[in-house]
Amino acid sequence: MTEPYVAILIIWVFLFVYAIAGAIDFGAGFWAMYYSKKETNATILANRYLTPSWEVTNVFLVLLVIAIVGFFPGAAFYMGTLMILPFSFVLILIAIRSAFMVFSFIVKKYTKLLVYISGITGLLIPALMIAILPMAIGGFIGGTGERQYILFDQLFTSPTLYTHIGFGLTTELFLSALLLSDYARESGSEETYAVYRKNAIILGPITLFFAITALLTLIPQAPWMVETMIDIWYLFALSLVAAAIGYSALWWPSKKQKPGRARVAVIFTVLQFGLASFGYGYSHMPYILYPELTVFDAFTDPTMFRWLLYGYAGGLALLVPAFVIFWRLFMKDKKYLQAESGEGNGY
Amino acid sequence: MDSVLLSRMLFGTSMAFHIIFATLGVGVTLMIFFAEILHWIKKDRDYGVMAKRWTKGFAILLGVAIPSGTIVGVMLSLLWPGFMEIVGKVIAVPFQIEIFAFFLEAVFMSIYVYAADRLSNVMRIVSVAFVAFGASSSAFLINIAHSWMNTPRGFDVVDGAITDIDPWAAVLNPSMAVTSKHVLATAYMTGAFVLVSIAAFRLLRKTSSGQERAYHKKGLMLALVIALLASLYTATNGHSTAGMLHEEMPLKLAAAEGLFETQANAPLAIMGIPDVEAEAVVGGIEIPGMLSWLATGSSDGVVQGLNDFPQDEWPPLFVHTLFNLMVGIGFSLIGIAVLALGWAIVFRRRNLPTWLLVVLVTTGPLSMLGIEFGWIFSCVGRQPWTIYGFQLTSSAATNSGNVGILFFLFISLYIMLLVMTGLVLRYYFARNPVYKDLQAPQGEAF
Numbered sequence: 001m002t003e004p005y006v007a008i009l010i011i012w013v014f015l016f017v018y019a020i021a022g023a024i025d026f027g028a029g030f031w032a033m034y035y036s037k038k039e040t041n042a043t044i045l046a047n048r049y050l051t052p053s054w055e056v057t058n059v060f061l062v063l064l065v066i067a068i069v070g071f072f073p074g075a076a077f078y079m080g081t082l083m084i085l086p087f088s089f090v091l092i093l094i095a096i097r098s099a100f101m102v103f104s105f106i107v108k109k110y111t112k113l114l115v116y117i118s119g120i121t122g123l124l125i126p127a128l129m130i131a132i133l134p135m136a137i138g139g140f141i142g143g144t145g146e147r148q149y150i151l152f153d154q155l156f157t158s159p160t161l162y163t164h165i166g167f168g169l170t171t172e173l174f175l176s177a178l179l180l181s182d183y184a185r186e187s188g189s190e191e192t193y194a195v196y197r198k199n200a201i202i203l204g205p206i207t208l209f210f211a212i213t214a215l216l217t218l219i220p221q222a223p224w225m226v227e228t229m230i231d232i233w234y235l236f237a238l239s240l241v242a243a244a245i246g247y248s249a250l251w252w253p254s255k256k257q258k259p260g261r262a263r264v265a266v267i268f269t270v271l272q273f274g275l276a277s278f279g280y281g282y283s284h285m286p287y288i289l290y291p292e293l294t295v296f297d298a299f300t301d302p303t304m305f306r307w308l309l310y311g312y313a314g315g316l317a318l319l320v321p322a323f324v325i326f327w328r329l330f331m332k333d334k335k336y337l338q339a340e341s342g343e344g345n346g347y
Numbered sequence: 348m349d350s351v352l353l354s355r356m357l358f359g360t361s362m363a364f365h366i367i368f369a370t371l372g373v374g375v376t377l378m379i380f381f382a383e384i385l386h387w388i389k390k391d392r393d394y395g396v397m398a399k400r401w402t403k404g405f406a407i408l409l410g411v412a413i414p415s416g417t418i419v420g421v422m423l424s425l426l427w428p429g430f431m432e433i434v435g436k437v438i439a440v441p442f443q444i445e446i447f448a449f450f451l452e453a454v455f456m457s458i459y460v461y462a463a464d465r466l467s468n469v470m471r472i473v474s475v476a477f478v479a480f481g482a483s484s485s486a487f488l489i490n491i492a493h494s495w496m497n498t499p500r501g502f503d504v505v506d507g508a509i510t511d512i513d514p515w516a517a518v519l520n521p522s523m524a525v526t527s528k529h530v531l532a533t534a535y536m537t538g539a540f541v542l543v544s545i546a547a548f549r550l551l552r553k554t555s556s557g558q559e560r561a562y563h564k565k566g567l568m569l570a571l572v573i574a575l576l577a578s579l580y581t582a583t584n585g586h587s588t589a590g591m592l593h594e595e596m597p598l599k600l601a602a603a604e605g606l607f608e609t610q611a612n613a614p615l616a617i618m619g620i621p622d623v624e625a626e627a628v629v630g631g632i633e634i635p636g637m638l639s640w641l642a643t644g645s646s647d648g649v650v651q652g653l654n655d656f657p658q659d660e661w662p663p664l665f666v667h668t669l670f671n672l673m674v675g676i677g678f679s680l681i682g683i684a685v686l687a688l689g690w691a692i693v694f695r696r697r698n699l700p701t702w703l704l705v706v707l708v709t710t711g712p713l714s715m716l717g718i719e720f721g722w723i724f725s726c727v728g729r730q731p732w733t734i735y736g737f738q739l740t741s742s743a744a745t746n747s748g749n750v751g752i753l754f755f756l757f758i759s760l761y762i763m764l765l766v767m768t769g770l771v772l773r774y775y776f777a778r779n780p781v782y783k784d785l786q787a788p789q790g791e792a793f
């Protein structure tokens with residue numbers, strides 16, 4: 001594998017982790033809003049998951065941007081010219097969301113407002129982010145040379161945009177419902193588990209529907225991608241198998257009151273998502289932005305590339321232990337998970 | 348307005364906004380660490396309450412520090428794509444390691460704040476130490492990139508292409524060490540002075556009980572000691588920073604001092620306005636020979652003046668005022684801190700007089716202004732270059748036509764966040780006065 005491909009693989013890994021963490025994080029915000037009227041544990045649980053996790057999710061976003069600029073400095077120009085609007089809107093929404101996340105933890109009065117802010121931004125942010133994908137497959141860029149811009153009129157009338165957004169949103173909600181059902185099990189709340197399991201059951205087929213339509217709309221829009229996709233059909237086939245196993249696990253027998261193995265469903269769905277997004281990314285190669293920019297054009301200097309690799313290795317060695325502590329305190333500790341409400345924190 | 352000017356305004360404002368929260372993030376976490384240590388050593392519950400209340404305040408500020416940092420981090424690529432293209436090739440490593448410092452800080456901050464009731468004393472100190480370490484490291488690492496913009500090293504430009512890349516030489520550039528110390532020292536100093544201001548403000552209230560006054564007095568003393576140490580260091584190190592400018596960026600020094608003619612025995616001009624027609628600083632005080640002495644260590648050292656450089660490379664001359672204000676604030680704060688500590692030591696048994704408390708209240712805002720002036724001086728003083736001597740600001744900027752709308756949107760966002768932060772801080776501390784924490788049964792404070 002050549003160096004630019006190693007670099008884009010690392011970026012795919014970061015993107016994948018951020019997509020999963022972000023989907024769950026933003027999705028939890030939506031579910032907290034959805035159930036806010038009905039006084040169920042579902043809201044409390046979604047909020048408890050969100051409270052300590054959004055900061056860490058946020059750092060992944062920064063990591064992703066820095067990694068892109070570090071590995072592919074040639075892409076900076078396109079981010080700064082073509083993508084400036086969608087990125088800036090995402091930034092503003094994230095700023096509002098994060099600030100309220102903290103404010104409402106400190107001042108309980110704001111909790112109601114937060115539930116709406118994090119619910120609405122929880123849909124808008126991923127929708128905007130996923131809208132960047134169709135922009136990168138080409139066909140929506142006008143102008144020449146230094147003066148290029150996105151043809152928003154064409155973009156907004158293109159079905160590809162909407163199938164991508166639909167796919168992004170349903171995936172987000174499906175994944176977060178799955179994870180929250182697992183989280184509910186872990187907290188010993190079977191009733192909440194049932195709520196989120198039901199949502200996952202409804203959303204599974206809808207997600208699949210959007211995944212397929214997104215692929216179908218690619219055919220006229222990006223034939224160059226579809227060609228590669230056909231070559232690596234087995235990746236997509238495996239991904240379907242994983243999806244089927246994951247979805248069916250919601251009915252597998254369990255020792256608990258209600259049927260279904262939430263943990264298995266989460267793992268296989270994440271695996272499915274990984275396979276499919278890898279296939280999508282692979283078909284996108286060698287272009288970062290079709291047909292303007294390839295990974296080879298944008299690649300950094302080889303010396304810098306090596307130093308960046310050392311940097312990531314060193315950084316991960318430092319971080320993995322920190323993450324283990326984090327996980328044990330917030331995802332595993334029975335005392336935290338089963339606290340009556342969002343309270344029970346000294347601070 | 349063209350997109351370059353708008354980009355400069357937008358980025359400068361965003362940085363000026365981020366730096367308020369970022370500086371406090373670096374300074375206040377160190378103070379929390381000291382409070383936890385004193386709590387542990389002295390077994391005095393007041394310090395535990397102090398750490399808890401400072402952390403509450405800090406957690407609120409963090410809610411803005413992180414998103415505003417995310418904004419400037421991404422904005423750097425959006426507004427300055429030409430700059431980031433070179434950064435990516437030459438000095439990407441510090442940016443990258445910085446992310447890990449953020450991770451460390453974010454993870455341990457969540458642990459320290461949200462899991463406080465499940466941690467032992469030692470684990471609490473360990474996690475707050477990691478938070479402080481993460482914050483200071485991120486300031487240090489971002490400053491590496493900044494110092495490299497001022498004194499770029501580790502690459503060459505041949506026919507417009509970047510060659511001979513040496514990431515280490517870029518990191519270890521000549522201004523890196525001295526400005527990193529300056530940035531960290533001023534952040535600690537500002538964090539401490541802001542807490543001095545708050546404690547002094549509380550002590551001005553006549554109605555509070557003896558227990559509350561004792562609590563605030565302890566906070567005031569702890570913060571004053573750290574603030575004095577940090578500001579003494581800032582002044583000596585600031586002197587070395589000026590020496591670095593003399594060696595590496597003589598033009599910036601000349602603009603900072605409003606010195607037009609190259610000369611030995613150069614005078615130091617305090618305040619006044621540099622006048623291009625008269626080729627002199629008008630309306631200031633001049634101390635003969637002082638500038639030569641400060642820059643070179645001897646009063647007959649030669650200091651280069653603005654006229655040695657083509658006029659289209661001069662930075663705007665108002666940086667002279669920014670520089671004077673920064674230095675003036677530095678010396679005033681040292682004076683105030685010495686006076687207040689001296690008073691407290693000499694008149695041990697009495698309270699600090701009201702006028703002195705009023706003066707102490709101003710130290711936090713002054714110190715923060717020092718940070719703002721210093722940064723704006725450093726970034727504007729580099730103009731017209733973004734990478735000194737290599738890349739002009741105009742070729743670093745985006746050419747998107749949308750920066751105007753974005754400027755408006757982001758400024759509204761910052762105003763909203765500032766107002767909200769103020770409201771939340773006020774609301775929280777009004778609802779949870781310190782006597783409640785002090786009188787809470789043992790153990791319940793955490």
Ligand code: HDD
Pocket residue numbers: 497522526527529530533536537581582583585586588589592673674676677678714715716717718719720721722723724725726728
């Ligand atoms: C509380 C804030 C504060 C205070 C009291 C001082 N400084 Fe400062 N100064 C800063 C805060 C600051 C800073 C953190 O804002 C800067 C901006 C860029 C940098 O590296 O540090 C800075 C930069 C800076 C520079 C320019 C470095 C560059 O552009 O690369 C010089 C020459 C000095 N300082 C010198 C001094 C001197 C002689 C001081 C006398 C006491 C002083 N500073 C006090």
Ligand code: HEM
Pocket residue numbers: 058059062365366368369370372373409412413414415416417418419420421423449450452453482485486489534
């Ligand atoms: C100049 C002095 C600066 C200081 C002292 C400083 C310090 C800080 C601190 C303490 C935080 C909070 C970190 C956390 O809790 O996770 C922060 C956040 C951040 N800063 Fe700055 N910063 C500075 C400038 C910059 C600049 C120029 C950039 C842009 C490249 C930047 C990018 C960021 C980012 C991306 C974050 C958010 C990280 C996260 O998601 O947690 N900072 N900064």
Ligand code: HEM
Pocket residue numbers: 355356358359360362363365366427430489490492493719722723726727729730732733734740743
């Ligand atoms: C945190 C405090 C800071 C403040 C208040 C600040 C302020 C400013 C201002 C006012 C400008 C516009 C200058 C002009 O064009 O006239 C600017 C430009 C810039 N600053 Fe800073 N800055 C800060 C820190 C940093 C740091 C740490 C970095 C490095 C990573 C940085 C990188 C830049 C860049 C890339 C530009 C744009 C190009 C240019 O105008 O030269 N700034 N900043």
